Amino acid sequence: PSTPIPPVTSCGAQSIAGLEPVPGGAVQKINQDRAIAIYPFNGDKACFLGGVFDGHGRAGEKVSQYVIDTLPEELASHPSIKEDPGEALRQTFMSVDASLADHVDASVSGTTAVACLVRGNHIWLANSGDSRAIMCRQKPKSNKLVAHDLTVDQKPDTPAEMKRILSLGGHVTPAGANGSPARVWHNLRGLA
Known part of the structure; x- marks a missing residue:
């Protein structure tokens, strides 16, 4: 609406780019x-x-x-x-x-x-x-x-979005203990 x-x-627009250094200086x-x-x-x-x-x-x-x-x-x-x-x-x-x-x-x-x-x-x-x-x-x-x-936000671990994904034959893995987000698995357009 x-x-x-x-x-x-x-x-206007503004962007502040950055990177996290790793050992050896590689990106x-x-x-x-x-x-x-x-x-x-x-x-x-x-x-x-x-x-x-x-x-x-x-x-x-x-x-x-x-x-x-x-x-x-x-x-x-x-x-x-x-x-x-x-x-x-x-x-x-x-x-x-x-x-x-x-x-x-x-x-x-x-x-x-x-x-x-x-x-x-x-x-x-x-x-x-x-x-x-x-x-x-x-x-x-x-x-x-x-x-x-x-x-x-459309997140796969919310009840409504999980229900939608499962109804289309998708699979959701839960968020990880290390802070990684829940993931959607299935190769269907519009699923994730």
Whole structure:
């Protein structure tokens, strides 16, 4: 659904990259995270597209890169982008997911995704996985900002999501004692 927001007067993006050193100075893991901040989006100065994509698995960086390379263009050309941006965003998420396997070996890799499309004083959101959109609002008569979740994390160890996964023939391994998250196992599009 559309959520009214104050008019957008500016937008921006910031990223602080880093790595964890390991013995011998080798880089152990490739950064698999990607983000987009596109203004104006689709040639419209009242429109902004932002998103965060947290790749995971052996080729997570390739999956998240494919999504940021593909999603904005597909969304911009979607036939419903002007009349029904929320539906256009939902269908574009599904289309990009469906085309992924033809372009990247995603058999043991993937990405979470959260994207927001802002036009004027409305925002439309789509998410998959546990990347979350939040909005900060200023408390009345105060300079204090309060964060409000705009999306619900889709985690395999929550009862509703586990039920959905199991009903599709998937398998969920529980979170590990070492802090590793619960995992979904089955090669079906849309399962994880």
